[in-house]
Structures are given as structure tokens and as C-alpha cells.
């Protein structure tokens with residue numbers, strides 16, 4: 589019997605490629621080209637499965653042109669690049685990579701919060717530019733982190749990891765807002781108190797965004813929400829571009845309506861709103877919250893495991909939908 593054909597849409601670890609090649613007829617993208625939707629369609633049209641990242645959009649028109657496609661395994665926990673309803677309707681399984689990145693991503697959320705509050709990159713730029721001629725009492729004086737109030741919007745696994753770090757490691761008072769409240773035992777473990785979004789924005793010293801991107805979460809933080817925040821507050825976004833209105837944020841930072849922001853994700857990334865590049869009180873990183881070698885390898889292997897289990901008839905390990913089986917195209 590011939591092996592299923594799969595497309596690996598972006599460059600991955602060679603060992604993961606080798607594993608996949610034992611099970612599948614693989615088309616890879618070793619040059620790591622970013623394909624246009626038309627190019628992606630051309631590569632995917634004759635494939636049974638695919639391994640994607642957040643840069644490939646799987647939508648209704650693509651699915652209609654890929655009659656053999658039965659599974660798309662995203663190497664990310666977020667899957668806003670998938671039209672899940674269209675996939676389910678077309679009988680295409682989707683999978684993501686939860687759990688393996690939780691602690692690493694929570695570490696990074698905290699790193700970005702620390703760097704933002706304590707002005708790490710701003711002061712480094714100053715030093716590198718040769719401008720450090722003397723110490724002074726208020727040089728790069730930033731915001732306190734320990735013992736302050738941490739507000740987390742989006743209290744899934746990563747949000748809970750950030751809450752634990754804040755409460756247990758830094759003695760912070762943690763408040764959170766989420767679509768649904770956590771079970772009391774989990775709230776106690778995270779030492780986190782549920783509040784309204786308004787109360788969180790009004791009272792938190794540091795606001796961290798860790799919610800999924802959906803139509804409902806688009807611009808969760810815009811000009812009105814920024815105006816509610818304390819002028820001394822920091823804002824950290826490790827969730828998705830589009831959750832923050834980047835133009836409104838650039839303006840708020842320029843006018844010092846909030847103290848600072850740390851951003852790992854951007855609207856329209858890898859483009860970054862020019863206003864954000866102009867202000868000093870923002871720490872900018874290129875979507876690297878899960879980027880340790882161990883975690884990225886675990887994510888790639890989990891995406892591969894999903895493909896192997898699915899085509900081995902065992903069902904995917906981390907499904908995001910439950911489609912009826914797609915008739916096998918010849």
C-alpha cells in the first residue's frame with residue numbers, strides 16, 4: 589500500500605523530518621519559503637495531510653481545492669489560522685500542540701513582564717549607544733514587580749502558569765478575567781481571584797494577555813481599555829496580534845497614558861506598526877514565547893505524532909475538532 593502524502597509547510601527539525609519520512613511520502617520546504625495562499629494550494633492539492641505553523645491559513649476555498657486532505661497538524665497551541673468550522677464541515681481533522689509549551693511560554697510571559705517593567709531593553713540600547721557616562725539615582729527607574737497586582741486576561745494553561753509564577757514566586761496579588769471562572773481548587777492553587785475585565789484594567793499594575801484570538805477577542809484592548817488602565821501600568825501581549833489595537837497602543841505609549849508594553853505578537857506580523865518602533869517604552873520580540881530548543885522540538889514531535897497516529901488509525905492525540913470522516917479521494 590502506498591504511503592500517505594504529506595506536506596510539511598515550513599522548515600522543521602531534521603530529526604522530525606526523518607521520523608515523518610519513515611511513515612509518509614513527504615514534501616518539505618527546506619528553504620523555509622513563505623508561500624502565498626496560491627502556492628500553498630498548489631503544494632497541498634494532492635496531499636493527504638499537512639504539518640503547518642501559524643503562517644499557513646487553512647480556509648474554505650483551500651479545503652475545496654484539496655479533496656484528498658484529511659488532517660492538518662498545526663505546530664502551535666493557537667489555531668486562529670484554521671477555519672475550524674470549514675475544516676469540520678469538509679471532514680478535515682485539525683490538531684494543535686497544547687501542554688508541551690505551557691511552562692516555557694509562561695516563563696517567557698514573565699520574562700517579558702520583567703523586561704518591560706524594569707526597562708531592560710531600553711537601558712541596554714542606551715548603554716550600547718555609548719551614552720552611559722555616569723550612574724544617577726533615577727536612571728531607568730522602572731515599576732515594581734514583586735508584591736504588585738498582576739491582572740491576567742485569559743486563564744487557560746499558560747495564564748495559570750503565569751499566575752503561579754506571580755503569586756508563588758513574586759508575592760503578587762493575582763486577579764484574572766476569563767470567559768469562564770476556574771474551579772475553586774484551581775483558583776486556590778493559582779492564588780487568583782476572578783474579577784470583571786473593567787476592574788482588572790482599572791486596578792492591575794501589570795496586565796498580561798494570554799487569551800486565544802477569535803472574532804470576539806479582536807481588539808480586547810483598544811483605546812477605551814487603555815484609558816481605563818493606570819498610567820503607571822504595563823501591558824504584556826503574548827497571545828496573538830489583533831487582540832490589541834496596536835495603533836491605539838502606540839499612541840497610548842507615546843502619550844504615556846500607560847507606562848510601558850511588552851509585545852511578542854503583532855497585528856499583521858511580521859510587520860510591526862511603525863508607531864511601536866518609534867517609542868522607547870516598549871519591548872518588542874518576534875513571536876518567540878515558546879522558543880526554546882526543547883519546547884520547539886516537543887511541539888514539532890507532537891504535530892508529527894498527530895499525523896502518525898491519525899494515519900495509523902489510532903485517532904489524533906490533541907484534536908481541535910471532531911469531523912465526520914472525509915471520503916477517501918482516489
Ligand code: GLV
Nearest residue numbers: 663664665666878
Ligand atoms: C504560538 O503562538 C502558539 O500558538 O503556539
